[in-house]
Amino acid sequence: MTSLTTAIESAPPGTGARPSRLRAVLANGAVRAGGTILGLMLFLAVAAPWLYTIDPNTMDPASSQLAPFTRAEIVTLAGDAFERLFPLGTDSLGRDIWSRTLYGARVSLAVGVSVALASVLLGLAVGLVSGYVRWLDGFIMRVMDGMMAIPGILFAIVLVAAWRPSLLTVIVAMTVPDTPRVARLVRSVVLSVREEPYVEAAIALDTPTWKLMLRHILPNTIAPLLVQGTFICAGAMLVEAVMSFLGIGLPTDIPTWGNIMAEGRAHFTAHPHSVLLPGAFLAVTVLAVNMLGDGLRDTLDPKFSKRSA
Template sequence: MAATGDTRYEELSVEAADIRPHETTWQRVKKSGSVRLGGAALAVLLLIAAAAPWLGTVDPTMFDAGSRDLVPGKAGEMMTLDGDLLRHTFWFGSDSLGRDIYSRVIYGTRVSLFVGVVVALLSLVGGILLGLVAGYIRWLDGVIMRVMDGIMAIPAILIAIALVAMWRPSLSTVIIAIAIPEIPRVTRLVRSLVLTIREEPYVEAAISLGSSTPKIMFGHILPNTIAPLVVQGTFICAAAILIEAILSFLGVGLPPEIPTWGNIMAEGRIAFNEYPHTVFIPGIFLTVTVLAVNILGDGLRDTLDPKMAKRI
C-alpha cells in the first residue's frame, strides 16, 4: 500500500464523481406539478377566507324573511339589525331563513380551513410525542400502542360524535373531537419511523457520543421523520375538513348559526328537490378544497419520499 501523494490522488481518484449534483428538497418540491396545482388552489381558498368581508358579502348570520328561498343571481333586500335596508344580489341564492348563501359559503371557507389546519397540527403534535416515546422507550411501547389500537377500533366519526355530545358544541370541542381519533394514526406512523431510524448508525454514533435520550429523540430522530409527517398532515387536514362537514350536516357539529359548509348543506337538505343549489354550492367548495389538499399531499409524497429522492 504505497502512499500516493494527495495531489496525485486527487488527479486519479474517481471519488469526486461520487458526489452527484444535488437538488435540494425545496427545488424538487417546487418542480412538482401536483404541488403547484394543489398549492395554487389552496392559496386561492386561503385568500378567499382571509378576504371574506371584502368580497361583497354581508353578515352571514343576517336573515331577512322577505328574501327567503331566492334562486342564484336574484337581487333582493335585507334588513340589518340596525334597521337599515340593504340592496343585495344573492349570487348563490338564499336559504329558507333568508340568509345569503354566498356570504355563508365564503365565511364557511374560514371555518373549514381553520378546522383542517388546526386538527392536522394537533394530531401531529400528539402523534409525534406519543410515537417518539413508544418507538424509543420500549417499555412504554406496549401500553401506548394498545391504547392507540383501542381508539382505532372505534370509527372516527363515532368517537367525534360521542365527544361532541359529551361537551358543549363549539369550535374548540369539534376540533378536539376530530383530532383525537386521528392521533393513533400519526402515532403508528411515527413509531414505525422511529423503529427504523433508531437503528441507523448515526443514532448509535450519537449514543456513543454521550447524547441524552431527549437530545437523540428530538435532535436526531424527529428531524428525519418530518417528510412523511408533512405528507400525513395534508391527508389529516383533508379528512378533518370532511369530518367537520359531516358532523355539521348531521347536526352534531358546530352550532347552526356558525356558517360552515356542513351546516349550509344540512339546512338545504329539507328543500333539496326545489333548491338543489343550497346543497350543491357548498358541496362543490368542499370537494374542491379536499381535492386541493389531497393533490398537494400526493405531490409532497412523491417529492419527499426518500426512495424517490434517490433517483439520479
C-alpha cells in the first residue's frame, strides 16, 4: 500500500515545476513577440469605439476611394458638415477603411478565440472518453475519422450556405471540422498516460474514474491543448477571411477583414490600399498567433525542449 501511495504522489509534474515552466514560457522570444503583437491587436479591437474615425457603415459616395491620410469633408443626413482624416483611405462606397478594419479585428479575433475554445473543449471531452474507455474507443475514432475525411473549408461553405449567414453559423461551421483533430490529440495523450505507473497505482487503489481523470490525466493534456488551440485560432481567422472574401461568410453589413478585401478587389489596380492594408492586419495577427503557438510548443513539449537545449 505504501508503494502505491508513493507512486501516485510522485506522478504528475509537481507544483514546484510550474514556476520554472512559466518562466521558461515567458523567456521564450517567440512567445513574447507574438504575445505583444496579439495584445496590441486585442487593444485595437477593444478600443475600436474610441479609436474609429466615423461609423464603419457610414457611406459617402463623394468621398469614395480616398488615398490613405486624406482629409475630406463629411456631410451628415442632418446637413451638418465636418472634416475628418481617413488614415487608411475609403472604399468604393466612401466608407472609412480604418474604422472598418478596427471593427473587423473584433470579428476576426472573436471567431478565432471562439472556434479554438469550442474545439478544444469538445475535443477534450471526446478524447478523454475515447482514450480511457476501451470499448468505446473504436466506435468514437471511426466517427472522428469520418468527420476528418470531409475537407473543413468545404464543410464550412456547405453549412453556411444551408443556414442563415451569421457569426454563430460561421463559428459552428469551423468548430465541427477542428474537433476531431483535438480529440485524436487528447486520445494519444490519454493512451500514453494510462500506462504510467501512477495511473495503474491509482486504479489499484480504487480511485473514482472522475477523480482519476481530473487529477492524473487531464493535467497532462493542458500543454498540448494550449499549443493546438493557438493554431486552431489562427486557422479559424484565415478561414473566416476566405469565406467572407468569397461572399459566403458574414453579411457585408458586418465589417470583417475578408469583407473589406472583397469589396476592394474590383478596384485593386487603381487603389491597392483597400485590399493590402486590411490584408496586412490579418497577416500580422495570424503571424502573431502562430509565433505564440510555436513558442509554447518549444517550451511545453519535452521533445522540442530537448532539441532546443
